[in-house]
Amino acid sequence: MTALVHLETAGGVATVTLDSPANRNALSTRLLAELERALTGAIGDEAVRVVVLTGAGPVFCSGADLKEQAPAGGPGDAPVTAPVTEALPTVMSLIWKSPKPVICRLNGTARAGGLGLVAACDFAIAPDSATFAFSEVRLGVVPAMISVTVLRRVEPRAAAEYFMTGEVFDAARAAEIGLLTRAVPAGELDAAVAHYAGMLMRGGPEALAITKRLVREVPGIPVEEGMRRMAELSAQRFTSAEGQEGLRAFMEKRPAAWAPSP
Numbered sequence: 001m002t003a004l005v006h007l008e009t010a011g012g013v014a015t016v017t018l019d020s021p022a023n024r025n026a027l028s029t030r031l032l033a034e035l036e037r038a039l040t041g042a043i044g045d046e047a048v049r050v051v052v053l054t055g056a057g058p059v060f061c062s063g064a065d066l067k068e069q070a071p072a073g074g075p076g077d078a079p080v081t082a083p084v085t086e087a088l089p090t091v092m093s094l095i096w097k098s099p100k101p102v103i104c105r106l107n108g109t110a111r112a113g114g115l116g117l118v119a120a121c122d123f124a125i126a127p128d129s130a131t132f133a134f135s136e137v138r139l140g141v142v143p144a145m146i147s148v149t150v151l152r153r154v155e156p157r158a159a160a161e162y163f164m165t166g167e168v169f170d171a172a173r174a175a176e177i178g179l180l181t182r183a184v185p186a187g188e189l190d191a192a193v194a195h196y197a198g199m200l201m202r203g204g205p206e207a208l209a210i211t212k213r214l215v216r217e218v219p220g221i222p223v224e225e226g227m228r229r230m231a232e233l234s235a236q237r238f239t240s241a242e243g244q245e246g247l248r249a250f251m252e253k254r255p256a257a258w259a260p261s262p
């Protein structure tokens, strides 16, 4: 059986590719299981500093596999199961909680569940020709699982507009509302991804993992408690082995020599 997800690692970057272009990389049970395995492998590999998630073909991801979810018959049939509801949250959580930064390299358009993956990633870069839609309501379902990641990236007015209308919007608008980090000309996509990956490689791996957690968690902490806890954390970091190496490298005018990723 041909794999639906590939994992390749080179120069500290693990690239995870959704490879089911015939159905536009729809999130089938099998694709999600392979995606979970590939991400777990990439995140757990101490040689990996940055994970890139991308897709093969013209579309990054068309969302839940609608053929797998579809009812088999007519009224009176057994209730339809929804396998995507077991696996998609697991995969989004893996990306969200990964101590390593995850860049989504959108090879093209994305819809619904695919946008849950996009929003789970720390960075998302797409060609300016890509289009987006939260098409769930038009199918009589809801953007429930993906709302957990999308509502942490997209500003509320835009989320209400696009969740409730299902309207298609372009990459420039997706960047404006916080769904994308950047929309770039298609020919500049790989250079943009390499640029971000290169910058991420320069940071201390532990510092990056902690900073990723801060971005997630600090907005939920009351201000006074946040001030106290972050001052403690900052003091710990200046005296940590990694912080000390960063400071020595600065004094000695050389690149820091980081230990492997946590």
Ligand SMILES: C/C(=C\C(=O)SCCNC(=O)CCNC(=O)[C@H](O)C(C)(C)COP(=O)(O)OP(=O)(O)OC[C@H]1O[C@@H](n2cnc3c(N)ncnc32)[C@H](O)[C@@H]1OP(=O)(O)O)CC(=O)O
Pocket (backbone or CB within 6 Å): 022, 023, 024, 026, 027, 058, 059, 061, 062, 063, 064, 065, 066, 067, 068, 084, 088, 109, 111, 112, 113, 114, 116, 135, 136, 139, 141, 142, 143, 144, 145, 146, 147
């Ligand atoms: C997670 C939650 C909900 C969901 O995710 S619901 C999923 C909603 N997704 C959609 O509504 C997207 C449907 N697809 C499209 O709109 C288009 O295919 C596209 C992504 C815009 C790409 O258009 P393009 O013209 O490039 O391709 P085709 O439309 O000709 O499709 C080619 C081929 O692929 C099949 N296909 C496309 N999308 C899916 C899909 N999601 N599932 C299964 N199969 C799909 C399509 O049927 C064609 O197949 P043929 O056999 O060739 O006809 C809920 C929560 O958050 O809780």
